Amino acid sequence: MQRRKKRPRTRLRERYERRFYEILRELSIPLVILHFTLAAGTLGYMWLSGGDFINSFYMTVITIGTIGYGEVVRGSDSTAGRIFTTFLALGGIGVFTSTITVIARVLFKEELQNLWRRLSMMNAIDKLEEHYILAGFDEVTAELARLLERRGVPFVVLDDTREGLARIAARQLPYYLPEPPFEQETLLAAGIRRAGGLVVNLGDDARNISIIAVARLLRPGKDDFSIYSFASSPENAERLEELGANRAFYPGRMVAGRLAAYLFHPESDYLVTLFDRLAFGEETDVDLLEVAVEEGSPWAGRTVGELRAELGVNVVALRRPDGRLELDLNDRLVVKPGSRLLLFGRAARLEKLRERLEEAHEHA
Amino acid sequence: MSTRKLLTDFFVLMALTTNVSFVVNPNGIELFITVVTNLAATLLKVGEGRILSAELMATGLVADLHLIPALYFFYTGEPAESVSLAWGALAANVVSVLLVVIDTVLKSSVEDE
Numbered sequence: 001m002q003r004r005k006k007r008p009r010t011r012l013r014e015r016y017e018r019r020f021y022e023i024l025r026e027l028s029i030p031l032v033i034l035h036f037t038l039a040a041g042t043l044g045y046m047w048l049s050g051g052d053f054i055n056s057f058y059m060t061v062i063t064i065g066t067i068g069y070g071e072v073v074r075g076s077d078s079t080a081g082r083i084f085t086t087f088l089a090l091g092g093i094g095v096f097t098s099t100i101t102v103i104a105r106v107l108f109k110e111e112l113q114n115l116w117r118r119l120s121m122m123n124a125i126d127k128l129e130e131h132y133i134l135a136g137f138d139e140v141t142a143e144l145a146r147l148l149e150r151r152g153v154p155f156v157v158l159d160d161t162r163e164g165l166a167r168i169a170a171r172q173l174p175y176y177l178p179e180p181p182f183e184q185e186t187l188l189a190a191g192i193r194r195a196g197g198l199v200v201n202l203g204d205d206a207r208n209i210s211i212i213a214v215a216r217l218l219r220p221g222k223d224d225f226s227i228y229s230f231a232s233s234p235e236n237a238e239r240l241e242e243l244g245a246n247r248a249f250y251p252g253r254m255v256a257g258r259l260a261a262y263l264f265h266p267e268s269d270y271l272v273t274l275f276d277r278l279a280f281g282e283e284t285d286v287d288l289l290e291v292a293v294e295e296g297s298p299w300a301g302r303t304v305g306e307l308r309a310e311l312g313v314n315v316v317a318l319r320r321p322d323g324r325l326e327l328d329l330n331d332r333l334v335v336k337p338g339s340r341l342l343l344f345g346r347a348a349r350l351e352k353l354r355e356r357l358e359e360a361h362e363h364a
Numbered sequence: 365m366s367t368r369k370l371l372t373d374f375f376v377l378m379a380l381t382t383n384v385s386f387v388v389n390p391n392g393i394e395l396f397i398t399v400v401t402n403l404a405a406t407l408l409k410v411g412e413g414r415i416l417s418a419e420l421m422a423t424g425l426v427a428d429l430h431l432i433p434a435l436y437f438f439y440t441g442e443p444a445e446s447v448s449l450a451w452g453a454l455a456a457n458v459v460s461v462l463l464v465v466i467d468t469v470l471k472s473s474v475e476d477e
Binding site: 018021022023024025027028031032035036039042043046051053054 | 392393396400403404407408410411412413417435438439
């Protein structure tokens with residue numbers, strides 16, 4: 001018998017659910033009072049009519065609901081009936097209107113609606129796999145989110161600062177959690193166990209370190225879970241890499257590097273921007289892909305010319321096992337195991353090749 | 365002693381006792397009071413924050429969903445059907461009372477720790 005996939009329970013979800021029911025609890029006492037008013041009215045009319053439940057209940061509802069169609073129950077047009085209806089209307093109308101007011105106030109409470117939205121969002125996050133977690137949402141991460149959206153890569157944003165939340169609201173992001181990103185329960189709720197990577201940008205190296213440490217405890221393998229972090233200086237970038245980040249970036253150096261590329265190649269502006277667009281996912285039709293040719297791979301031992309013809313993409317560069325980069329590739333060059341190939345071609349074609357290669361490596 | 369807990373526990377027990385009195389001696393007033401006490405118990409269980417609150421709520425809803433049709437059948441001329449539904453509700457109410465006892469024991473042992 002196939003077992004149903006169990007949805008992971010996180011403490012954050014339990015906290016949201018508990019708060020959700022705590023708010024709903026405000027409804028219970030007014031509803032109980034309304035319930036007993038209805039019950040008292042129905043019982044009274046049942047006593048007057050000799051047990052006519054349906055009409056007694058109906059008469060109570062139209063009396064306390066201020067509808068007042070008339071005396072539809074036998075006995076309600078007697079003196080005793082009219083005295084009873086008078087007191088029921090005097091007490092019941094107040095109970096009815098105040099209960100409706102409480103229900104409207106509770107159901108339209110912003111906190112209740114936010115909790116409901118967050119719980120539905122967490123249900124959607126539970127279905128994500130190989131997604132990215134963006135911890136901290138400043139201008140740079142917002143731009144990264146735009147590029148991920150463009151590529152159709154799912155991501156979950158974590159930010160609890162006022163500025164971050166304002167930016168999230170303006171962008172109408174599909175998945176976000178307004179909770180402290182460095183807490184374990186937030187990372188678990190963001191689906192860190194199924195995620196492909198984490199981008200850390202909390203604007204402060206100490207906070208960046210704490211989230212990297214928590215994330216690495218949950219996902220120790222650098223190969224199956226990548227952590228990319230921002231750093232405030234090149235030295236701190238190195239430390240963050242030693243502490244568990246796959247790569248840590250000093251933004252100043254990155255921007256300077258890109259600017260230098262433009263300055264050094266003023267005539268090849270199109271080429272520089274093309275590589276930018278490729279690298280940053282702006283050029284969605286064509287792409288670059290770097291693949292490793294492992295021992296036993298179907299590509300190992302083949303010539304570059306054969307691979308170019310068979311794969312239908314261009315092999316633009318090859319990094320030899322000793323680290324040497326070959327750019328001027330001859331068609332007769334044999335691809336040795338341990339090499340890395342840089343392929344250039346249609347994005348859809350490259351994606352298929354990558355999947356085929358992964359399958360071949362799994363079977364090897 | 366919490367007043368809210370006292371009120372909820374009172375109606376949970378009252379739901380069971382009125383339910384028993386209806387199945388022993390089926391009549392309209394008894395059934396109506398059973399429905400009233402059951403619905404009150406269910407409303408009071410919302411957001412109570414007990415250890416077994418989900419289980420308590422579920423048993424309360426089961427009893428209500430037996431008793432409301434029972435009320436309908438009783439007043440549309442099928443009292444036998446109504447009594448059998450009330451037996452179903454009685455089973456749920458017994459479980460409900462047991463859960464209240466278990467919850468209280470669990471809560472006191474958690475507090476002791």
